[in-house]
Amino acid sequence: MSSRVCKTCGCTDIDIDQARGNAVCMGCGSVLEDNIIVSEVTFVENSGGGSSAVGQFVASDGTGKTPVLGSGFHTTLGKESRAQTLLNGKRQINHLGHQLQLNQHCLDTAFNFFKMAVCKHLTRGRKMAHVVAACLYLVCRTEGTPHMLLDLSDLLQVNVYILGRTFLLLARELCINAPAIDPCLYIPRFAHMLEFGEKNHEVSMTALRLLQRMKRDWMHTGRRPSGLCGAALLVAARMHEFRRTVKEVISVVKVCEATLRKRLTEFEDTPTSQLTIDEFMRVDLEQECDPPSFTAGQRKLRLQQLEHELAKKIDEVQGEICSYQDEIELELESSRPKLKGPYASYAREDSSDDSVSVASGLPGNEDDADEELKAAAQQLTKDFYSELMPGAGEASRAEEGSEAESEQVVLPRYPPLASLLGPLPTAASLGLSESIQKCITEKDVDGNSENGELDLKGIDDDEIERYILNEKEVKIKTELWMQQNADYLKEQKEKEERIAKEKELGIYKEQKPKRPPKKREPIRASTAGEAIEKMLEQKKISSKINYDVLRDLDKKGSSPGAQPEETPSSPGGRKLSGRRKRNMAALGLGNPISSVGKRLRPLISAHVGKKPASSQAAKASAAVVTAETSQPVVVESGPVVYEDAMEEEEEEEEEPCVSAMQLMGGNDYGCDVDDDDGL
Amino acid sequence: MEANNDVALDIIITNVVSVFRTRCHLNLRTIALEGSNVIYKPEVGKVLMKLRKPRITASIWSSGKIICTGATSEEEAKLGARRLARCLQKLGFKVKFTAFKVVNVLAVCTMPFHIHLIQFTKNNRPIASYEPELHPAASYRIKNLKATVQVFSTGSITVTGPNVRHVAMAVEQIYPLLFECKSTMR
Numbered sequence: 001m002s003s004r005v006c007k008t009c010g011c012t013d014i015d016i017d018q019a020r021g022n023a024v025c026m027g028c029g030s031v032l033e034d035n036i037i038v039s040e041v042t043f044v045e046n047s048g049g050g051s052s053a054v055g056q057f058v059a060s061d062g063t064g065k066t067p068v069l070g071s072g073f074h075t076t077l078g079k080e081s082r083a084q085t086l087l088n089g090k091r092q093i094n095h096l097g098h099q100l101q102l103n104q105h106c107l108d109t110a111f112n113f114f115k116m117a118v119c120k121h122l123t124r125g126r127k128m129a130h131v132v133a134a135c136l137y138l139v140c141r142t143e144g145t146p147h148m149l150l151d152l153s154d155l156l157q158v159n160v161y162i163l164g165r166t167f168l169l170l171a172r173e174l175c176i177n178a179p180a181i182d183p184c185l186y187i188p189r190f191a192h193m194l195e196f197g198e199k200n201h202e203v204s205m206t207a208l209r210l211l212q213r214m215k216r217d218w219m220h221t222g223r224r225p226s227g228l229c230g231a232a233l234l235v236a237a238r239m240h241e242f243r244r245t246v247k248e249v250i251s252v253v254k255v256c257e258a259t260l261r262k263r264l265t266e267f268e269d270t271p272t273s274q275l276t277i278d279e280f281m282r283v284d285l286e287q288e289c290d291p292p293s294f295t296a297g298q299r300k301l302r303l304q305q306l307e308h309e310l311a312k313k314i315d316e317v318q319g320e321i322c323s324y325q326d327e328i329e330l331e332l333e334s335s336r337p338k339l340k341g342p343y344a345s346y347a348r349e350d351s352s353d354d355s356v357s358v359a360s361g362l363p364g365n366e367d368d369a370d371e372e373l374k375a376a377a378q379q380l381t382k383d384f385y386s387e388l389m390p391g392a393g394e395a396s397r398a399e400e401g402s403e404a405e406s407e408q409v410v411l412p413r414y415p416p417l418a419s420l421l422g423p424l425p426t427a428a429s430l431g432l433s434e435s436i437q438k439c440i441t442e443k444d445v446d447g448n449s450e451n452g453e454l455d456l457k458g459i460d461d462d463e464i465e466r467y468i469l470n471e472k473e474v475k476i477k478t479e480l481w482m483q484q485n486a487d488y489l490k491e492q493k494e495k496e497e498r499i500a501k502e503k504e505l506g507i508y509k510e511q512k513p514k515r516p517p518k519k520r521e522p523i524r525a526s527t528a529g530e531a532i533e534k535m536l537e538q539k540k541i542s543s544k545i546n547y548d549v550l551r552d553l554d555k556k557g558s559s560p561g562a563q564p565e566e567t568p569s570s571p572g573g574r575k576l577s578g579r580r581k582r583n584m585a586a587l588g589l590g591n592p593i594s595s596v597g598k599r600l601r602p603l604i605s606a607h608v609g610k611k612p613a614s615s616q617a618a619k620a621s622a623a624v625v626t627a628e629t630s631q632p633v634v635v636e637s638g639p640v641v642y643e644d645a646m647e648e649e650e651e652e653e654e655e656p657c658v659s660a661m662q663l664m665g666g667n668d669y670g671c672d673v674d675d676d677d678g679l
Numbered sequence: 680m681e682a683n684n685d686v687a688l689d690i691i692i693t694n695v696v697s698v699f700r701t702r703c704h705l706n707l708r709t710i711a712l713e714g715s716n717v718i719y720k721p722e723v724g725k726v727l728m729k730l731r732k733p734r735i736t737a738s739i740w741s742s743g744k745i746i747c748t749g750a751t752s753e754e755e756a757k758l759g760a761r762r763l764a765r766c767l768q769k770l771g772f773k774v775k776f777t778a779f780k781v782v783n784v785l786a787v788c789t790m791p792f793h794i795h796l797i798q799f800t801k802n803n804r805p806i807a808s809y810e811p812e813l814h815p816a817a818s819y820r821i822k823n824l825k826a827t828v829q830v831f832s833t834g835s836i837t838v839t840g841p842n843v844r845h846v847a848m849a850v851e852q853i854y855p856l857l858f859e860c861k862s863t864m865r
Contacts, residue, residue, distance in 0.1 A: 149812050164813040177804045180797045181811060218862070221796050221832035222815035291793060293833045468713055468769055478712050481719070488721055 006032060085123065089114045092132045099155055100136065100147055110139045116174055126166060129156055134167040141178035146189040148226060150254050183211055183225035183232075190229055193252045199240055207236035209281070210267075217270045218291035219263070227255045231263035239277050266292040690850055692843065694785040695750040699760050701743040701767065701774040710739065713770055728766075733759035739767075743774075746782075753781050753843055783839060786846045790834035790854075792861040799830060799860040819856075821849050828853050834861075 004023075005012055011027035018040065023033035043051040090111050097107040113135040117123055123131050133152045140147040149167065153160040171178055191204045210232040214220055220228050230253035237244040250257055267273055269292065272280065482489065525531035532550060707726045711719035718727040726739045735749040735756070745763065750756035760779055767774045796817045800809040807830075809817035816829040816837075826840035826849040836853070840846040 161813060164810060168808055168810065168813075172805070172808070175805060180800060180809065218793070218832075222811065224812055226812075291832065297833065468715065468766070473715070474713050481712060485721065 004032065006030065082118070085118055086115060089118070089123075089128065089132060092128060093136065096132060096136055096152075096155065100140075100151065102136070102139070102145065102147075106136075106139045106143055106145070109142075110135045113138055113170070113174065113176075117170060120173055122170065122173055130158065130163060130166045131170070133158070133163055134170045137163070137167050138171060138174075138176060138178060141181070142176070144179070144185060146185045148186070148254070150226070181225050183220060183228045184208055186225060186229045187211065187233070190233055190252050194233060194237065194244055194248065196237070196240075196242060199242070203233070203236050203240050203242070206239055206281070207232040210235055213270075213272050214267065217267075217272065219266055219270075221291065222293075223263075224255065224259075226253045227259045227263055229253055230255055230260050231267060234260070234264070235267070269295070688788055688790070688850065688854070690786050690788045690838075690847060692751055692784060692786045692846070694748065694783075695753055695756040695781060695843075696746065696748045696783040696785075697750070697753075697756040697760060697779060697781045698744065698746050699764070699779040700777050701745065701764060701772070702777050703743050703773050703775065705739060705741050705743055705767065705772055705774075707739070707741050710767070710770060714766070728763065730759055730762055730766075733762070735759040735763075737763050753784070756781055781842050783841065784843050784846050786838045786843075786850075788836050788838065788850055790836065790857055790861075792858075793834050794830055794832055794857055795860045795862050796830065796832050799857065802860065803856060819853060821852060824849050824852070830857065 004014060006014065006025035006027060008030050009025060009028040011025060013026040014023055014032060015026050016023045016033075016036070018036075021034070021036040022031060023036060024031055042054045044054050045051050093107055093110050093114060097110065102110075110132075114132065117131055117135065133156055137147070137149055137152055139145075149160055149163055153163050156163070170176075187204050187207050191200055191207065196203045207229070211220075211228060214228055214232065230249050233253070234244060234246065234249050237249075246257055246260055250260055253260075525534055707719060707721075707724070710726050710728070711717050714726075714728055716729050716731075720727065724741065728737045728739060729735070730737070733750055733755040735747050737748075737760075738746045745760070747756060747760050747763065750759055757779060761776060764774050764776045796809050800807045800817050803819060806821075807817055807819040814829075816831045819828045819830060820826075821828070824840060824845045826838060826845050828849055829837045830853075836850075836857075838846045838849050840849055
């Protein structure tokens with residue numbers, strides 16, 4: 001406070017007592033100020049008898065934007081958005097946490113994570129439920145509780161991968177390193193669910209040993225821990241003579257049957273599976289196993305090598321096969337019956353089919369790996385062939401026998417495919433191959449495309465022409481497309497018609513497809529009262545409004561309470577407080593803020609400058625009294641009502657609008673707070 | 680550390696995604712009806728056109744933006760894009776070939792050893808993340824290269840990055856880290 005000069009004696013020595021709120025001149029003793037606005041902590045008595053501090057909690061990182069209490073009264077008691085979010089989050093965390101049976105310490109930690117997430121704005125654009133679940137799962141991981149992400153997704157009915165994405169993001173942003181999941185953590189939980197009774201502990205121990213063995217055998221990297229647990233538990237149960245079916249286990253462990261079986265077979269492949277139960281409990285094999293993917297990879301490699309060799313051999317024997325082909329063809333031509341129907345087309349491709357039979361009929365080098373393949377191929381081709389040409393089938397078998405002594409020809413898998421595909425339209429592929437050759441030889445120079453010109457090097461125009469259909473084809477395609485997409489086209493037409501109609505009517509609005517059109521007819525009413533009523537009907541406002549008061553307010557004429565410049569969040573409070581402020585302004589700036597009762601009296605008794613104002617003061621006070629006697633009801637629904645009413649009544653105002661801010665010198669806040677507290 | 684890491688490693692590029700603009704409005708219906716290998720998706724508002732020679736698939740929007748996927752090298756991507764633009768030109772649109780950019784390159788590589796994922800994640804804590812419940816691979820993000828490497832326990836890795844050079848650099852960078860955590864197999 002700047003030191004002022006005393007008016008009576010002119011000395012500058014002024015004593016300001018914060019407690020009493022006085023400013024007294026030390027020279028002459030005259031009181032310069034009374035009821036100074038204090039900014040100390042004041043306490044109010046609660047309903048329970050205790051006392052609580054007056055004021056709002058403002059977070060240091062908050063935006064500081066607090067809704068004025070007049071409107072946001074009901075649920076949140078005027079807390080700012082950040083506090084609301086935190087409260088909401090806490091509630092959800094507790095709710096979910098109790099369902100997961102987490103202890104209070106975990107829930108508190110989760111709430112801390114949540115607070116951090118909110119500070120870093122990670123809740124923006126994400127569902128609160130997802131963030132909450134991610135926080136909880138983070139706690140589960142750091143504490144090592146046996147909760148899976150699947151459990152959380154079950155509770156929330158959300159895709160587990162979506163939750164996983166949120167969780168990963170959270171862990172990354174909060175720089176929290178969640179320790180890796182150990183499948184051993186889940187064993188006690190699943191064992192309990194499988195109900196082993198007294199032997200629970202033993203079975204768990206056995207399962208743990210199995211798991212460790214699996215880990216050593218490289219079965220657990222890259223796999224879901226729950227699958228491994230399931231397999232371990234199943235084997236352990238069987239070892240201890242408990243009958244647990246695969247179905248029971250998978251319902252507990254939440255993997256599918258195929259996964260479980262796969263794990264079991266993988267385990268079967270390890271040397272450990274060969275031990276007896278006793279041996280397993282006592283001995284731990286030193287040798288480590290290759291991971292199952294590795295063995296699968298090896299097998300693939302082997303197969304590939306085999307194929308290579310076979311391909312090579314095929315080339316060698318190709319010539320011989322051709323000669324045999326010709327011979328067989330001749331024979332078959334003579335013995336073939338005539339065919340009709342769909343198979344007639346197949347009959348035309350003599351050479352191809354014959355080569356099939358020849359190829360498959362020749363006994364090949366019976367490789368272990370290829371045996372089944374060969375047998376299957378043989379069977380298939382034989383069936384196919386025998387369907388079409390029963391006579392020829394016998395002939396081919398006869399050929400088979402004769403070929404038996406001939407050199408070893410390996411099962412050529414490639415020719416059959418090629419020949420079967422032969423009859424398919426090859427025009428395009430042939431044409432393409434030519435242009436492919438062309439293009440490979442040409443070099444692709446990197447042209448400057450700054451001016452947007454298309455560098456035609458390396459582009460074969462002819463081939464591109466082929467991509468474009470000629471007119472006939474276009475017609476056909478157009479027809480087909482129209483037929484296929486008839487529904488969509490209909491919709492589009494209707495939409496266009498609708499838009500055209502609306503354009504004519506002049507109501508056409510550029511509408512976004514998502515929002516359903518919300519058109520309201522403008523209210524046509526003769527008097528303001530009617531207008532208010534109609535508007536109320538439209539806006540479906542609560543039935544708790546005291547309409548009499550509203551009408552009275554309106555009927556008394558213009559209302560100076562229209563303070564449109566005030567914050568829109570509290571127009572009701574605006575109107576009432578506007579009136580109050582006006583009157584207070586009339587009384588004098590810086591009046592002490594005390595209880596409403598106290599203030600009302602001066603309002604009512606004081607002689608306000610302008611007559612309408614005074615009548616309104618009385619009205620205001622009456623309104624205020626009624627409003628406040630009926631507690632927050634009127635006040636809270638006030639805003640909606642008054643807003644429109646004010647808009648419509650603005651023209652009727654006599655007095656010029658001066659914002660309360662200007663009148664009060666910008667001290668709204670204190671005013672409003674006190675109003676409600678005074679109640 | 681081995682002197683020449685790339686000698687034994689075969690980096691195979693499997694997919695190159697690129698975008699370019701034709702700077703002119705395209706009528707999707709015309710393209711759909713007159714092209715011989717197109718799929719029109721009116722609900723989404725795009726046309727898929729597949730080229731055979733550089734085997735690529737292009738998504739064409741009516742604004743003139745085109746995304747090409749499926750090429751196996753950067754040059755091929757550019758060739759395919761130009762081919763496509765030529766095709767559209769022939770259909771009658773005044774296309775220009777502007778703003779061609781390779782956006783994403785996907786490559787695979789196989790290490791001659793298996794990798795212990797849990798140890799790998801532990802060594803590279805914040806950068807690498809491994810979530811066996813969600814995905815069998817550990818993902819390692821290299822910020823300065825803007826590349827992501829997915830490491831599988833079998834030793835094969837997939838690298839995605841903005842261009843081929845970055846991808847190669849990412850492989851070089853990650854090789855020593857993987858070598859540390861190799862398992863005694865193979």
